[in-house]
Amino acid sequence: MEYNFTAIEERAKQFWEANEVYKVTQIADKPKYYVLDMFPYPSGAGLHVGHPLGYIASDIYARFKRLKGFNVLHPMGFDAFGLPAEQYAIKTGQHPAITTEKNIDTYKKQLAKVGFSYDWSREVSTCDPNYYKWTQWVFLQLYKSWYNKDKDKAEAIDSLMAHFKQNGNTNLNAACSDEQETFTAEQWATMSEAEQQNTLMNYRLAYQSFATVNWCPELGTVLANDEVKDGLSERGGHPVVRKQMKQWSLRITAYSQRLLDGLETLDWSLSMKEQQRNWIGRSEGATVFFQLADGSGNIEVFTTRPDTIFGATFMVLAPEHELIEKITTEAQKAEIDQYIAYVKSRSDIERQAEKKVTGAFTGTYAINPLNNEKIPIWISEYVLIGYGTGAIMAVPSDDDRDNAFAEKFELPIIDVIDKSDYPGATRHDKLGKMINSGFINGMEVPDAIKATIAKIEEMNIGQGKINYRQRDAGYSRQRYWGEPFPIIYKNDIPYPVAESELPVELPAVDSYKPTGTGEGPLAQNKDWVNVADGGVRETDTMPGYAGSSWYYLRYMDPKNEEQLVGKEALAYWQNVDFYLGGTEHAVGHLLYSRFWFKFLRDRGFIDTPTDEPFQKLVNQGMIQGRSNFVYRVKGTNQFVSYGLRKKYETTPLHVNVNIVKNDILDTEAFRKSSPDYADAEFILEENGTYVCGWEIEKMSKSKYNVVNPDEIVAEYGADCFRMFEMFLGPLEAGKPWDTKGIEGVSKFLKRFWRLFKISENGQPQLSDAKPTDAELKTLHKTIKKVTGDVERLAFNTGVSAFMVCVNELIALKCDKRAILEPLVILLAPFAPFTTEELWQSLGNEGSVHQTTYPVHNEAFIKEDSYQYPIRIGKKVRTKIAFPVQATQAEVEPAVLANEVVAQWIGDKPVKRFVFVQGRIINIVI
RNA sequence: GCCCUUGUAGCCCAAUGGCAGAGGCGACAGUUUUAGAAACUGUACAGUGCUGGUUCGAGUCCAGCCAAGGGUACCA
Structure with a gap:
């Protein structure tokens, strides 16, 4: 019978569904394994051949682990809130819920064609109120928590309030907004409700503040730092400007160090960890206060090079720095105002595209605290308000940007480091001996850094400090299609909605358009906004990463109405063993998820052995x-x-x-x-x-190079599609899709099918005779190779091993059941449909995917003798067979006596005889 | 600029430091066929981006350079 994949796929699908083959339950006596795909955003365009690559790889792995005796959790769901559905709604008036549901449906149909072993009864969708109830709940917990730096963990806000009552905020080591001033217990007691709430807000892990945000006028919303690329919105590519707005943020910076440290324990790619490290951006240095020359105040700077302080010949403030207005002299006011206007007129894109050296002088001077020199204070856009203190001490002799600035504005340059001992060292290297630097003269740079920090601490003008580039994460979006905040304002003070009232459901609105005033579409629905007792609801919604930061926990216990995940389910499944997804989520999703996991664990909401959610992470390459x-x-x-x-x-x-x-x-x-x-x-x-x-x-509509998986599946079958995707190349490598190679895999499947000699009535015509040594060798070699390849995720070489195997069995004219049946199981993770058909036609009960994986027997693979290549000089000159267990002592005389060998050696002395058992013999002359 | 990854046949890709080729595509020749397709058999094609180094032995390890892809950037 011909290989008819369409009929085979139909039968297998029905069988799997009728028998709930992929249904997952907790089984106490089986080891668990959690294989997770990054869940997709269901876009209207559907899947192209690039999307399923990772899903196929993880599916093969999940099926493999199941056959190996693990209880495998392998779920799928949808990251369903998001901007495209909302923008489609603006255009067409269709409710995003409707288009989203339609898109999810399309995705599921497409996924079903490829034959994934997902347990769809565990599906989650972030826009489902039963799901986002818990997203809102986590937000409330963040709101009701603060970060205790002494214990290095989050605690309930009650313990903070108790501390305030006792001590004010003295003797407190907490993650806190910069603007918080110190107060005493008495002051706390006399504060108004509003003042107390404002104070607490500076400590909450989900907090509201008046902050400079990335405002995208086109989208009418605020974006997080990782949603902005090159001054443009990641989605849509619209310009982004800085704007001051009242915003919710998550205090992820409280976790910077732990997020950094945790990376050490993870089995992730080097580049992934590196991206997170860069994003967190830890740098060690010091903060130093510089007095204004007239004694009217001071300026705090952060520097990683306190050793170069004797070379600080001027200071530079960011144009947005609050001191500028205060310190600018009358004479310089016009120039400064003009410069600030110029900076404001420049978008981020312009700033990044053309890096011009620009600036203006405030007319004011500061005192360099270590050499008491009077140094001018300038402002320039090269100093960023968002990093460090928004002010620097400029050392033109040891910093490229300061140097360019000094040259342009003719400011003095003092050399402070003699690099003559280090040829080739640049300004960026922390190398050399200090010169022109008072008490640190003659010291090497690392010692000078330590000595300077000690000195400024002793002088009480600064201290050693670790600075992080990472900012708190903006959490407000002026959008419709997201989770509403469970927050109600009374007299402008935000209060949490009672947990018993969750979820706060998304109401209907007349229009999905941004209002342009900075308020989201929800503000239009007054019935919803105004609550009974005069309160007003928060009208912003949560960002995309809210729902995706914890979804992997929900799969463990998707129907639980009491908790976000039940204790028992969590105790069994713990965390994700193998997570597969794209690199594009390196600093967004993966950082937020790690943060939420640590937070939930700190507060005791989840109890797991480690505080990392994704132990092993693999990034599939882009097709x-x-x-x-x-x-x-x-x-x-x-x-x-x-x-x-x-x-x-x-x-x-x-x-x-x-x-x-x-x-x-x-x-x-x-x-x-x-x-x-x-x-x-x-x-x-x-x-x-x-x-x-x-x-x-890149695969995209506009380039007319999009290939739809549905068409490939229809033409070649799902198993062929799966195997071809894997055959394209290593999982992690980016590679181009080129349909013409698919014929090879298609031929393989037909040849494999033909081995079983299926008659017209569907019966295989196989022999029950004892297999030959050659047949056994092929079988066991293949089991060994494929098992190893799947374990190290080398699916491309695994597919090729199957091809070799089939080629060999055809050459051997093999029709032995004892050989072919184990191969059906071995191939099952790769080609689930075809193998199901063959398995059942061989008369087996149940699904091939619920049987046991074959184990290879080394005895069938082992050879008695090995053809040693004999290498003399650079080349292999001859080959001589020896028993595999032969030792050098046994082999050496025979080799030297060999005619060809003797001829190559001639009368030269043998300097060395290298014998590597089972590999090679190398004669050095 | 900095960080990461990758450079092997016309193409996609293999090769625990040990004979550069497993597999596939494509090409060519043949068997079969009225012809084509399919199937089968066979053939050709690189010395591993470049320059050094370590080693008995380097595609593999190390250094520098070149190229491509990805990430990131006035981060003090």
Whole structure:
């Protein structure tokens, strides 16, 4: 019987569903294994062939682990809140809930075609009120918590209030907003309700503040730092400007050090950890106060190079620095105002695109505290208000930017480091001996740093400090399609909604458009906004990362109405053993999830052995598109083939890859593809074909290089699609999709099928005879190779091992059940449909996916003798067979006596005889 | 600029420091066929981006450079 994958897939799907083959329950006596895919945002465009790559890999792994005896949790869900649905709603008036549901449905249908072993009864969707109830609940817990730095963990806000009552905020080591002033217990007691709440707000882990935010006018919302790339919004590419707004934020900076330290324990790729480290951006240095020359105040700076302080010949403030107004002299006021206006006129993109040296002098001086020199105070856009203290001591001799600034504005430069002992060292290297630097003269840089910090601490003008680049995470979005905040304002003071009233459901609105005033669409619905006792609801919604920061916990216990995850379920599943997803979430999702996990654990809401949610993380590479081009002769409707294009002046145009086969254009289809091309003429190659150019690019609609998995599955079958995706290359590497290679995998599956000699009535015609040594060797070699490959996620070489195996068995004319049946199980994780059909046609009860994985027997693989390559000089000269267990002493005389060997050695003395058992013999002469 | 990853046949990719090739695509030749397709058999094609180093032995380890992809950036 022919290999009919469509019928096979239908039967398998029905069988799996009827028998709940992928249903997961907790089984106490089986070891657990949690395989997780990053859940997708269900976009309207559906899946392209790039999306399932990771899902297929994790599915193979999950199926493998199941066959190996693990109880595997392998769920799927949807990150369903988000901007595209809302923007579609603005355009069409359709409620995002409806389009989202439709898109989820499309995704699930597409996923079903590929044959994943998800337990859909555990599906979660972040926009489901039963789910976001718990997202809101976590927010409330963050709101009701503060970070105790002494204990290095989050605590309930009650303990903070008790401390305030007793001691005010003295003797308190807490993560706190910068602007918080000290107060006593008495002061706390006399504070008004509003003052007390404002004070507490400076300590809460979810807090509201008046902050400079990334405001995107086009989207009408605020964005988090990681949602802004190059001054443009990540979604949509709209300009982003800085704006002061009242915003909710999460105090993730309280966890910076723990997020950094935790990386050490994780089995993640180096680059992933590095990205998180860079994002957190820890730097060690010192803060130092510089007095103003007139004694009217001081300026605090952060520096990583306190050793260079004797070379600080001027100071620079960020243009947004609050002191500027106060210290600017009358004479310089006009210049400073003009400069600030100039800076404001420049967008982030302009600032980054052209880095001009610009600045203005305030007219005021400060005193360098270590050499008592009077130094001018400038302002410049190269100093950022958001980093450190927004002010620097400028050391032009040891910093490139300060140097450029000093040269342009003719400010003094004092060399403070003699690098002559370190040839090739640059300003960035912390190397050299101090000069012109008073008490640290002659010290090496690292010693000078320590000595200077000690000195400024002794002088009481500063201290050693660790600074983090990471900012608190903005948590407000002026959008509709997100989780509403469980917050009600009374007299402008925010109060949490009672936990018993969760979820605060998203109400209907008339329009999804941003209001433009900075308020989100929810503000329009007055019935919802105004609550009974005069309170007003928060009208912002939560950001995309809210729902995705904890979804992996919900899969463990998706229906629990009492808790976000039940104790028993958590105790069994603990955390994710293997997480697979794209690198694009390196600093967003993965950082927030780690933060939430640590927080929930600190507060005792979850109890797990470690405080990291994702032990092993693998990033699948991006599948790129392979675009095809036609070359239009300029000013004509003539198209010239690739090989001849240089003879003309041409414009390359993208052409739909679906009408190109092996780079040869279907010219008729091309003419039909657009009215513009209806009467196109072609200048062809000598053999009469039109050859297209090609390029590897991102897969996207606009490049006409999108390949839909549904079509591939329809044409080649799901198993072929799965195996081909894996065969493309190493999982983690980026690689282009090129459909033409798929024939090889398709042939393999047909050849594998044919081995079973399925008759017209569906019965395999196999022999029960004893297998030969050669057949056993092929089987056991393949088991060993494939098992190892799956374990190290080398699915591409695994597929190829199956190909080798089938080629060998065909050559051996093997039709033995004892050989072929174990292979069906071995192949099951890769080709779940075909193997299910074969397994059952072989007369087995139940699913092939619930049986036991075969184990290889080394005895069948072992050879008695080995052909040793004999290497003399740089090359292999001959091969001689020896028993595998032969030792050097036994082998050496025989080798030297060999005719060919003797000829190569001639009369030269043998300097060395290298014998590597089972590998090689190398004779050095 | 800095950080990470990757450079092997026309193409995609293999190769615990040990004979550069497992597999696939494509090409070519043949068997089969009225022809094509499919299937089968066979053939050709690189010395591993470049320059050094370590080693008995380097595609693999180390240093520098070049190229591509990704990340990040006036971060003091």
